[in-house]
Amino acid sequence: MVSVCFRLAFWQWQRAQEKQGLIEQIDASSGEYWWRKVSKPEQLQGATAQIRGRIDTSQFWFLDNQIVNGQVGYDLVVLFLPQDYTEYFVLNLGFIAGERDRKQLPDFDLPTNEVMIEVEFKIGDWAGFTLATSPNQSAHHSNVLQYLDHTFFVQNTGQQLSPLLMIAKNAVFDDVEPHYQAVVMSPDKHRAYALQWLLIGISAGVIAFFAYRPKKLGSSHYE
Known part of the structure; x- marks a missing residue:
């Protein structure tokens, strides 16, 4: 003891x-590049930074079973490439409301121009508590996920991905609402x-x- x-x-x-x-x-x-100088990525857990870059608009995912202000929907997840960087990041843009029909996914337009996003870093276990045995178990859509997993994104995108998950602190377009609160x-x-x-x-x-x-x-x- x-x-x-x-x-x-x-x-x-x-x-x-x-x-x-x-x-x-x-x-x-x-x-804005201070975060690149951190010697150990795990030290960025919970840190925030203003980062300029581009969102890969060719693919995106919906993290299922999200409820914000009593509204049911998803978290919109994309790949994000910071300016002058060769490694992509998985970026959670925030909550987007779902449709009444589960077969129909929300309609939106991702920004195609360069954006400045305030992000919070998360490293380690991206999934949290879940009973799902694999990320993509949706009966209707392959890009609806039950939890986030670094290995899943590496295998399904073919990109070199950082072990750090980025979580947006400000909305990059009107229909998305950041809501993550880290402890x-x-x-x-x-x-x-x-x-x-x-x-x-x-x-x-x-x-x-x-x-x-x-x-x-x-x-x-x-x-």
Whole structure:
């Protein structure tokens, strides 16, 4: 128990240092390309940036079962190529309302010109909780997905894709509504958790010490 608590405290302290390093790196950088200078992609988790580039209008996907403000629909997902970049990113543009008939998909026009998008980065497990066994299980459309998966996009697009998922923070056209809210802890919160686990570990050690300490046998006198 003590060992586990100390390891958790150390892990939270490391996360605090990583987050603090990223914040300092962002503050020290200038221009819209600061995110390209980050040494480890995983450090961009939860970070935001203004990025200029083009949307690949030849293919797009709908992430199924989305509800925003009581309206049922999809998240519109595209490939995005930042300016002066050779690697595509999967980009979630946000919510788009669905039609009453599930066989009919929403109609829209993607921008063909270069756009500036504020994005938030996500790395790791793109899918979240799901009971689906594969992304494209729709009975009607091959581009309606149950969850997002990096391997799926690589295999189905033939493009070199970043492991980072981009999530739009501003709408690129009128019919789409960004709605993703990430839960990202600050360095101070990580430090607070590290201190909490450290104190729990120390408390567990103190309790164990007194519980297992040999007890002195007192002498008995009988008359």
